[in-house]
Structure formats: C-alpha cells, structure tokens
Amino acid sequence: MKSETVSRRTFIHSSVAGMAGIICAPKAQTARCGDKAEKVLVYRNLGKTGLRLPVIGMGILSSATPSLMQAALDAGISHFDSTADPAQQMRNEKMIGEVLKGRRRESVIYGTKIHLPQDYKTGIYKSSATEKEFTRLLDAALRNLQMDYVDIVYHHMVSRKESAFHEPVMSAMSKAKKAGKARFLGLTTHSNVPEAVHAAVDSGFYEVVMAAYNPRQKDLAQVKKAIARAAASGLGVVAIKVIRGDADKGRQPVNARASLKWVLQDSNVHATVPGFSNFEEMKVDLSVMEDLSLNEAERSDVNREASGPGMFCQGCGQCLRSCSAELPIPDLMRSYMYAFGYHQTTLAQSLLQSLELPDHVCEDCSSCRVVCTNGWNVAEKIHDILRLRDASLEAEFPIA
Ligand code: SF4
Numbered sequence: 001m002k003s004e005t006v007s008r009r010t011f012i013h014s015s016v017a018g019m020a021g022i023i024c025a026p027k028a029q030t031a032r033c034g035d036k037a038e039k040v041l042v043y044r045n046l047g048k049t050g051l052r053l054p055v056i057g058m059g060i061l062s063s064a065t066p067s068l069m070q071a072a073l074d075a076g077i078s079h080f081d082s083t084a085d086p087a088q089q090m091r092n093e094k095m096i097g098e099v100l101k102g103r104r105r106e107s108v109i110y111g112t113k114i115h116l117p118q119d120y121k122t123g124i125y126k127s128s129a130t131e132k133e134f135t136r137l138l139d140a141a142l143r144n145l146q147m148d149y150v151d152i153v154y155h156h157m158v159s160r161k162e163s164a165f166h167e168p169v170m171s172a173m174s175k176a177k178k179a180g181k182a183r184f185l186g187l188t189t190h191s192n193v194p195e196a197v198h199a200a201v202d203s204g205f206y207e208v209v210m211a212a213y214n215p216r217q218k219d220l221a222q223v224k225k226a227i228a229r230a231a232a233s234g235l236g237v238v239a240i241k242v243i244r245g246d247a248d249k250g251r252q253p254v255n256a257r258a259s260l261k262w263v264l265q266d267s268n269v270h271a272t273v274p275g276f277s278n279f280e281e282m283k284v285d286l287s288v289m290e291d292l293s294l295n296e297a298e299r300s301d302v303n304r305e306a307s308g309p310g311m312f313c314q315g316c317g318q319c320l321r322s323c324s325a326e327l328p329i330p331d332l333m334r335s336y337m338y339a340f341g342y343h344q345t346t347l348a349q350s351l352l353q354s355l356e357l358p359d360h361v362c363e364d365c366s367s368c369r370v371v372c373t374n375g376w377n378v379a380e381k382i383h384d385i386l387r388l389r390d391a392s393l394e395a396e397f398p399i400a
C-alpha cells in the first residue's frame with residue numbers, strides 16, 4: 001500500500017507495565033538499538049491533508065488520565081481525538097491542554113468534534129443548530145485546550161446527507177479554517193455511515209471522514225465501498241467504533257487486537273483512535289503495529305464476533321418506528337454500550353441525562369413491541385441502563 005511506511009523509532013519506556021519493548025520491524029522482530037529494544041510505528045498519510053499519522057492514535061475518553069495520555073505520547077503516539085460528550089468535553093480538554101502545555105504544538109495532531117442538536121428520529125438538525133453555536137463551542141474548546149488551533153475540527157454525528165450539508169455548520173467551519181482555528185475540516189458518522197460518507201465526498205468540502213467501521217455492521221459492504229470512494233477522492237479516513245468494548249453479558253470478550261488489525265487490513269483506512277482507558281489496553285492497542293496481519297486465531301475471533309450482535313447498535317433506527325413511547329432507543333443503546341462495553345459510566349450517565357426521558361420509562365407497556373435488527377431485547381437493556389440515570393457515581397455503580 002502506497003501511503004504506508006514503517007518508521008523506525010524508539011518507544012521510550014514509560015510507566016506502562018510491559019511496555020519496555022519497543023519497536024523495530026513489521027513482523028515484531030525485536031532488534032537491539034543500543035541497550036534498548038526497538039519497535040515499529042506504522043504510519044499512513046491522512047488522505048491529501050499532508051498529515052502523516054501512526055495508524056493507532058488515542059481516543060481520549062472521560063476515564064483517561066494525564067498519566068495515560070503522557071504514556072501514549074512517550075510511546076510515540078501523536079494523534080489524539082477527544083470525546084464529544086458535552087458534559088465531559090470541557091474536563092477532557094482541560095486535561096489535554098495541561099498535558100500538552102510546553103510541547104511543540106506541531107508535534108501532535110489533535111482533532112475535536114462539535115455536536116449541535118439534531119432530531120434523534122430523523123438525524124436532521126434542530127433550529128438551535130446555528131453557526132453562532134458551532135463557533136461558540138469551538139472557541140470554548142480552544143480555550144480549554146490552551147491551543148490557537150485544532151488540526152481537525154469535525155462536524156459530529158452526521159447520519160443524513162442533509163445534515164452533512166447543513167449550511168450554518170459549513171459556514172462556521174469554513175470561517176474557522178479561514179481564521180486559522182482549524183487546519184482541516186472533517187465529518188464524523190456513527191450510523192447510516194454510507195450515506196454520510198458519500199455526502200462528505202460529494203460536498204467537496206470535507207477533508208477527513210471519521211466513520212464507524214467494524215465487522216458487525218449489517219451494511220458492511222456499502223460502508224467499505226463508501227470508505228474506498230472517500231480515500232480515492234483524497235479524503236483522510238479515520239475508523240472508529242472498531243473494537244466495540246467488551247462483549248455483551250455472558251459472551252466472550254472482544255479481541256481488541258484482532259479488531260484493530262481487521263480494520264487496518266483495509267488500506268483505505270488511514271488511522272484509528274481506539275479509546276483505551278488504562279495502560280493494559282494501551283499496550284494491547286499499540287502492539288497491533290508490530291504486525292498488522294491477522295493470524296488464524298485472530299481471524300477466527302473476528303469471524304465469531306462478526307456473527308453476533310455484540311455491543312454494536314447498528315443505528316438503523318428500525319426500533320424508532322415500533323416503540324409506542326417513541327423513545328430515543330439508539331441513544332439509549334449507545335449509553336448501554338458506554339456503560340457495559342466501555343465501562344464509561346460517567347459518559348453513559350451524561351448521555352442518559354441529556355435525553356430528557358420521561359420519569360417512567362417502559363412502565364406503560366405490558367410487553368415490548370420493539371423489533372431490533374440486532375435481535376436485542378431492547379426493553380431489558382433499557383431497564384438495565386436506566387439504573388444509571390439517577391445514580392450517584394460517587395457510590396459504586398454495580399455493573400453486572
Ligand atoms: S417497552 Fe418497548 S415499546 Fe414500550 S416504551 Fe419500552 S422500548 Fe418502547
């Protein structure tokens with residue numbers, strides 16, 4: 001693959017347990033470099049942006065700590081991406097700003113997401129999604145980050161073509177770029193991915209797409225095709241929702257290494273930003289670069305995971321039509337995934353609280369009419385996740 005190179009560099013031994021070994025060759029052979037073993041960071045070009053990124057970056061979750069981010073930097077990671085959860089974003093950005101303070105700004109690539117209110121049923125913007133609000137949120141992010149600019153500003157959570165072309169957002173992004181607040185303009189999509197990615201390409205406006213891409217997607221062939229088109233059109237492609245956290249209750253855990261390798265087998269994917277939240281997960285994610293090829297056991301794990309629903313809500317919206325209370329089920333399932341899949345209870349709670357649910361949820365139904373394309377028992381999952389809505393997170397929240 002043309003844009004891929006293997007860069008020899010030393011991973012500095014950090015506080016990460018077991019990270020002493022470092023990088024030297026694509027097949028993970030260790031080589032001696034003085035007294036240090038050396039490992040490989042694999043880089044790809046981010047489309048035509050001119051940015052060159054390690055294929056594994058860091059998605060900064062609410063549980064990320066300064067020491068974890070510092071360890072990622074020490075390990076050679078230069079690409080960071082923050083959560084777009086409004087309640088967590090400020091805290092995360094302040095932490096990121098502190099960690100990066102004093103570093104050469106050009107030594108890191110930082111992407112941030114701006115999310116404006118949408119109708120959860122249609123994915124179309126509400127009237128409060130204005131240019132002014134987008135600019136206000138971006139300016140606040142820059143202040144929190146103590147940065148003059150972000151490398152990529154993402155138009156977040158696009159699932160409809162109309163939303164990709166939402167004029168107030170495009171105008172705000174365009175002005176931000178002209179004002180030097182953002183180097184590149186991107187779009188993120190978690191559901192209805194093919195439509196959003198094709199819209200990004202057709203717009204001639206976006207330079208990067210960040211798209212959900214994993215073997216469980218029911219429209220995987222179309223996702224793959226859209227991503228190939230984006231890459232061929234010169235857009236940078238960052239894959240997300242690759243690992244999907246732990247498996248659902250009672251199932252075998254997801255093989256994170258195999259999932260990351262699977263997505264990076266597609267040379268149209270230029271980078272990923274797995275949200276590791278501890279040193280052990282970081283070690284696993286970075287080790288992918290030692291050898292991107294899938295061995296037989298990993299291939300079999302990917303196939304097994306692809307055949308089950310796991311934690312991945314397809315975002316197909318089929319449930320919206322059948323729920324008599326018109327609940328925002330995909331958002332509820334996302335909250336479930338944050339809590340039970342990623343163990344990100346604060347993020348899950350913050351999403352739940354933003355949904356403005358009625359006091360009594362599902363209690364008027366004697367039986368649930370929702371048919372989920374994943375085969376999920378939606379009412380059961382809603383019941384499980386709702387325990388978190390008003391829980392005090394000071395106390396231990398029991399996640400079974
Ligand atoms: S029980 Fe099912 S149909 Fe009734 S409100 Fe809950 S999710 Fe909707």
Ligand code: SF4
Nearest residue numbers: 313314316317319372
């Ligand atoms: S039907 Fe199932 S997979 Fe589709 S959006 Fe609803 S919960 Fe998600």
